[in-house]
Structure formats: C-alpha cells, structure tokens
Amino acid sequence: MARMKFLCDAERCIECNACVTACKNEHEVQWGVNRRRVVTINDGEPTEKSLSVACMHCTDAPCSAVCPVDCFYTTEDGVVLHNKDACIGCGYCLFACPFGAPQFPQDGAFGERGKMDKCTFCAGGPEEDNSPAERAKYGRNRLAEGKLPLCAEMCSTKALLAGDANEVSDIFRERVVARGSNRGAWGQNLQFNPLGGGKG
C-alpha cells in the first residue's frame, strides 16, 4: 500500500493561504476551525520562510497515544483518522500534537470543546466512503475517489506536495538536485550561498 505523506517546500511557499481556503471550502469545515494554516517565520526579515502546516499523519501519533477514548486509527494508507462519535472533546490530542493540528469548535453554554476536527488527508472517517454521514462529519473523501488532497492539488507554486511518500520524495529529490544544494530537505541555505542561486 501507499504511505501517504505531506511535504511543504519552504523555498516555494509564498504564504498565499490558498491551501487553507481550499481545504475549508472542500470539506465545509465548521465555523472557527481551520484544518490547515500557513505559518511564516521571521516575517519581513531577509530570512522569512513560510510553511503550510496541518496534520502530518505521524507513524507514531502522539494524539492517538494520549486520547482517553482511543478514538484514533491509522488507515492502510498511513493516514491518521479519528472517530468523531467517540471523541469527547477533552483537548489532549491538541496538547500532545507537535503541529497543533487538532482543532475544536466551541460548543455548549460554558465554552465546552466540541468534537475534535483535523485534516483527514481528504480521506473522510470511519463511515462508509462518501456517505452523507461521513461527508457531514469529516468532509469529502477524495482518496476514495482516487484523488489526492485538494490543498496540494491546487497549490500554485507546488510547494505543498501530498501523496505516496516515495513519489513525494522523488519529486523533492529532483528539486534538490536542480538547486544544487547538498544540504537539508528544506533547501534553505541556497539563497544565502554566495556562489549559488544565480544571484552572482
């Protein structure tokens, strides 16, 4: 089986936030919840970098490990999904997640957390593929339709890559070769390299 992975190329991300918008629209995500976000580091500095972040579908997922009701599961494609019927909205997954992926709609009178919502790698949930119930809770199941996550599909600079880990790393390897950078998957040292980058 495929092993699904996201990869965001910091050399290419232009912080357009289209991935955030596309995801929110595709899955009709609840008010107040964004499954994906773009984080800009050193905004306005020469070292400014942006990355699009969502659930990275960890192999050994901390969210799953701390969940009091054990509502997470990993699909055959290596996608980490959760069962919203069992979720109690305790927030522990958010405390443990390295990427801040789990999000909670506000629910109830006293600011109770609602059921957790996060990136599904466009793979829905435990319900039948693309059933109305699945669609309402988790959004569209594009993987079941043979499509890849929309955020990456429509990324204008192809900074965000999604798909089988081998193919994603092949694409990224080509970029590393073309850039001539011998260091780092981020490719970040290039622009500061006095001999490279075609800047003279």
Add this chain to the structure above:
Amino acid sequence: MPRNALAVTAMRWWLGLIVSCCALFAAAPATAADAPKAPPGDAVADYWREVRQGVPGLSQVPGAERGVMINARGETWRQQRNGPLKRYGGMVLLAMLGIIVLFYLVKGPMKLSEPPTGRKIQRFTPFERFVHWGTAITFILMGLTGLAILFGRTVLGPLIGTDGLGGLLALGKLVHNYLGPLFLAFTILLIFAFVRDNVWQKCDGEWIAKAGGMFSSGAHVPSGRFNFGEKTWFWLGVTFLGLFVAGTGLLLNFPALIDRTRDLMQNLVLLHAIGAVLLLALSFGHIYMGTVGVEGALDSMKTGEVDETWAREHHALWYEDVKAGRSGRP
C-alpha cells in the same frame, strides 16, 4: 566630477566581470568539491532550530498559538502522562487499596469494647453533615470520572471498546467539568465548617507518640473532637490537596472561554492528576475509617448523633467536655 564618474563606471565593469567569472565557476561541473559553505553564524540553521523549539511565527489563521509551528513539549507531555503518571499513579492507588485490605484482614474493624448505653449525644450539626455529604458526593463523582479519563482506556477499553468508552466519557467529562466548581465550593465550606476543630491540641502529641493506638489492641488514645489522624486528613487532604486539585481543575475548565497556551494546559493536567491521585489515596483511608473501619462512624455522619460509649472510647476529651456542658470544640 567626470573623473569620478569614469572611475565609477570602470568599477561597475570590473564588478560585472568578477561576477560573471564567479557565475561561470559556479556553473562548472568541477565545483562539486567546492561545496558552498554555510554562511557565518548559520542564520538558517538557527531559525529552524528556533522553530523546533516552539518560537512563534505569524499566521493569518486566527486562534490561539496558530503562529507556533511546532509544539515543542507535546511529545514530552505524552511520555510523561502515558508513562510515569499512569504507572506510578496507578501503583500508588493500588498500593493504598492493598494496605487497607491487609489492615482490615489483620486488625479487622474497630468495635466498641463496651455495650452502647443507648444515650445519644450530637456530634455533627445538620449544616456540617450537609457540607460533608455535598463534598463527599461531588468528590466521589469527580474521582470516578477522573480515574476513567486517566485509566479508562487501559482498564475499560478492552471491555467496552472505543464507542462504549466514548459514550461513558462524554458523560463523564460533562460531570467532571460542571461539578468541579461545585466540589470547590463544597470544599471551601467544609474547611470553614471544621477548621476550628482541627487546631493543634496537647493530646495530639500523645496520639502521634502512640501512632493513634494503631499497633496496640483495645487501648484508645484520648482525643478532642477530632484526633490527629482526622486532623491530618483535614489539613493535608481536604485543605491542601482538595484546594490544589479543585483549583488546578478550575484553571483547566471552560477551555473556549479563555485561551490558554498548550504549555500551561500540559502542566495543569499533570499537576491536577498528581494531586488527584494523592488525594484519592488519602481518601481511601478516610472512607475506610468512616465506613467499615470503625463501628458507628458512619452513623455519626448519617444521623449526626453518636452513642455515649462511642464518644467516650473514641473521643474521650470531647466527650468529657460535652458532658460538662461545653461545646467540646478546642
């Protein structure tokens, strides 16, 4: 001025030539060995290191900590909660239960050595009983739901599955979150109701010296309205741990009304759980002594009255005080 202009133009030419040469060299395949060196101070490595350590950036997505790319302590918190907290917390609770069962099997319940007189004296006022049972009921509900949140997945999960656990804990979380503030209110009332009875008295020294008569059969150490064991429970359990656990719980509560950082929530969850495990362990002792451990103890809190024999044997100084027409309080 024209000479200066000429010099500038010449410099531009020279610079252009140098730059072109550099570009040629850079493009030559033979330069693989001359791999670019990292810039001095390596600003790039520095800022990725900062990202890894949780230094915040900027995000257009609104919400708390959305600009923080990496939640640096998340994995550590997972290890702390799933590791030592559950392991040692579970061991402390089971050990306490074991000690109490062993104590019951070896010593058995404390029975009255003389027959009851049938004459009753009041030990607790209706207000004291109301506050006690209010605290007790909320505490038991908080304890059961709290234990289910920490240990439910391990203990109940294999029996009732994810859906069963989800249903149980969805209710459990509501009970825990909404009754928590009530437990805090009852705890504060309880402290006010009993604080003047729990001050140090001379007889407490004797009680400590004889370890409460735990290892001598039949001989009661005379005590006031409450003995030193009860006072320990009052100060260490009810007052210190009770306020600590209820306080940290209140800070954890109402997540959507107040935005708190994940670091704060992680710490609060750990402190809350450690305090709660210790409070539960102490409460096992109190519950044992108040029910099966001491004959007549439960009746005193149920009816508010005790038999004179019970009062004389368990709280001799208090009994004498009350019989002499005083309040019996220190």
